[in-house]
Amino acid sequence: xxxxxxxxxIHQLPEQSKLKLIRSVQEVTFPKGYSxxxxxxxxxxxxxxxxxxxxxxxxxxxxxxxxxxxxxxxxIISMRSYVEELPGYEDIELLEACELYELKTEQLQHLxxxxxxxxxxxxxxxxxxxxxxxxxxxxxxxxxxxxxxxELLLNHPDxxxxxxxxxxxxxxxxxQVSLSRIRAELK
Amino acid sequence: xxxxxxxxxIHQLPEQSKLKLIRSVQEVTFPKGYSxxxxxxxxxxxxxxxxxxxxxxxxxxxxxxxxxxxxxxxxIISMRSYVEELPGYEDIELLEACELYELKTEQLQHLxxxxxxxxxxxxxxxxxxxxxxxxxxxxxxxxxxxxxxxELLLNHPDxxxxxxxxxxxxxxxxxQVSLSRIRAELK
DNA sequence: TTCATTTTTTATCATTTGTAAAATAAATTG
DNA sequence: CAATTTATTTTACAAATGATAAAAAATGAA
Numbered sequence: 001x002x003x004x005x006x007x008x009x010i011h012q013l014p015e016q017s018k019l020k021l022i023r024s025v026q027e028v029t030f031p032k033g034y035s036x037x038x039x040x041x042x043x044x045x046x047x048x049x050x051x052x053x054x055x056x057x058x059x060x061x062x063x064x065x066x067x068x069x070x071x072x073x074x075x076i077i078s079m080r081s082y083v084e085e086l087p088g089y090e091d092i093e094l095l096e097a098c099e100l101y102e103l104k105t106e107q108l109q110h111l112x113x114x115x116x117x118x119x120x121x122x123x124x125x126x127x128x129x130x131x132x133x134x135x136x137x138x139x140x141x142x143x144x145x146x147x148x149x150x151e152l153l154l155n156h157p158d159x160x161x162x163x164x165x166x167x168x169x170x171x172x173x174x175x176q177v178s179l180s181r182i183r184a185e186l187k
Numbered sequence: 188x189x190x191x192x193x194x195x196x197i198h199q200l201p202e203q204s205k206l207k208l209i210r211s212v213q214e215v216t217f218p219k220g221y222s223x224x225x226x227x228x229x230x231x232x233x234x235x236x237x238x239x240x241x242x243x244x245x246x247x248x249x250x251x252x253x254x255x256x257x258x259x260x261x262x263i264i265s266m267r268s269y270v271e272e273l274p275g276y277e278d279i280e281l282l283e284a285c286e287l288y289e290l291k292t293e294q295l296q297h298l299x300x301x302x303x304x305x306x307x308x309x310x311x312x313x314x315x316x317x318x319x320x321x322x323x324x325x326x327x328x329x330x331x332x333x334x335x336x337x338e339l340l341l342n343h344p345d346x347x348x349x350x351x352x353x354x355x356x357x358x359x360x361x362x363q364v365s366l367s368r369i370r371a372e373l374k
Numbered sequence: 375t376t377c378a379t380t381t382t383t384t385a386t387c388a389t390t391t392g393t394a395a396a397a398t399a400a401a402t403t404g
Numbered sequence: 405c406a407a408t409t410t411a412t413t414t415t416a417c418a419a420a421t422g423a424t425a426a427a428a429a430a431t432g433a434a
Contacts, residue, residue: 058325065328067321079321083314089325112307119306120299126313127270133320134254134266138245138276140327141252141360145391164411173328178391180413332421351381365421367383 001072003101006048009073011124017117024111025101030094036076037092042085043078044105052098053162056090057170066170069159075125081105095163145174146182188259190288193235196260198311204304211298212288217281223263224279229272230265231292239285240349243277244357253357256282256346262312268292282350332361333369 003025007018027050030036037043039059049072056068056076067090070076078088082105111118139148149172153160160168169179190212194205214237217223224230226246236259243255243263254277257263265275269292298305326335336359340347347355356366 058329060329063329065325067325067328079314079318083311083318089322112310113303116300116303116306119303119310123299123306123310123313124270126310126317127266130313130317130320131266131270133317133324135276137320137324137327138252138254140324141254141357142245142247142250165413166411170328175392176412177393177414181391184413353381362422363382364384364423368421371383 001050003048003050006073006075006101007121010128011121013121014117017115017121020111020115021103021118024107025103027099028102029097029099032094032097034094034098035091036094036100037078037088037090039089039091040087041081042087043081046078046082046103046105046108047076048101048103049074049076050099050101052094052096052100053159054092054094054098055163055167055171056092057167058089059091064170066167069163069167069171071158071162076100095167140173145172145178146185148172149179149182150186188237190235190237193260193288194308197315198308200308201304204302204308207298207302208290208305211294212290214286215289216284216286219281219284221281221285222278223281224265224275224277226276226278227274228268229274230268233265233269233290233292233295234263234287235290236261236263237286237288239281239283239287240346241279241281241285242350242354242358243279244354245276246278251357253354256350256354256358258345258349263287282354327360332359332365333372335359336366336369337373 003022004018007013007021013021025048028047036047036054049070051072054070054076055066056070057064057066059065076092078090078092080086081088108122112122113119139151143151149168152168152172165179165183166176169176172179174182190209191205194200194208200208212235215234223234223241236257238259241257241263242253243257244251244253246252263279265277265279267273268275295309299309300306326338330338336355339355339359352366352370353363356363359366361369
């Protein structure tokens with residue numbers, strides 16, 4: 001997926017501003033399983049996914065929770081590093097070999113201060129992510145685990161194909177055993 | 188709480204830009220129990236809380252989920268109206284008599300297009316809300332209902348005092364009966 | 375205050391989900 | 405290909421939470 005397409009999907013930008021963004025990114029590739037961002041560090045880069053699929057997860061000593069999947073067109077950001085310049089709470093792991101567009105946070109922040117269109121583009125991005133996250137929080141309470149799985153199956157069948165079920169279960173807020181039970185009932 | 192203080196808490200703004208915002212708001216008051224925003228409608232205003240406390244909830248025919256509390260200093264926004272100009276999914280109810288600063292969305296959008304500092308201020312606001320929501324989503328999975336209650340008690344003791352437990356339970360993702368059980372264990 | 379209403383707690387039982395361990399299945403490696 | 409590792413499903417049992425009903429307590433209005 002072209003970077004230009006990714007930009008436009010977030011929010012329409014004037015050609016001049018788009019060019020500034022395009023000139024700021026650099027293509028990089030990483031192998032499957034690569035650990036792109038690590039919790040506890042202040043990340044200085046963000047990425048956009050040209051090709052591949054990744055997961056963000058948070059860990060405690062005895063648990064690990066996948067709370068986000070990213071695929072073609074989406075932005076990979078350690079939110080707390082990006083927003084507050086503090087160590088992030090998430091690890092990001094590549095679930096497939098990935099082609100990414102890399103962008104230095106500092107450079108983006110500079111564009112935010114300099115170009116009002118890019119500032120509003122960045123605002124739109126955060127707002128759209130906010131809505132998605134808020135809706136997930138609400139749906140988690142309204143719907144049973146089984147309903148949430150069926151919905152994922154309906155709306156993102158590709159994720160079920162491309163991602164192992166342990167991660168899907170974690171994303172849905174249940175254990176792998178529970179997900180297995182749910183899948184058995186649907187047969 | 189002064190509107191100027193609320194603005195600064197989100198992100199520092201130059202005096203000029205701050206004045207533009209201040210000139211755009213209007214103080215309003217509503218009684219306890221007032222339904223400020225309604226789900227299914229496109230809201231054209233946002234509010235900042237000078238005094239009082241409110242809750243945002245989403246409803247299905249047989250259920251109602253409180254997913255957000257707002258108190259002094261916070262913004263009341265129907266997210267989907269604000270971001271996508273589509274009907275919102277939340278109702279907002281005043282849990283106390285409130286003094287609010289009212290701002291027309293259209294006017295704010297206009298300031299976003301015109302003043303880069305305000306655009307970045309709006310970006311910061313969305314980003315901060317995004318982090319809070321994402322952290323709640325993660326915590327809901329890491330911690331038991333009991334731990335989540337203790338944490339709320341620790342970090343927001345005022346909410347427990349000012350809000351009835353049915354709403355707190357819903358916010359924590361459990362039933363009121365469950366919350367009552369948890370409270371009984373802590374005695 | 376007293377009465378009516380709302381909120382919170384308590385008790386019981388049903389259901390869901392989690393934990394642990396074993397059995398299968400699938401993928402990877404030499 | 406066989407051997408090994410990794411992922412998924414199945415089973416049995418335990419723990420947490422939900423649903424419902426009813427009692428107790430708190431709140432608010434007259």
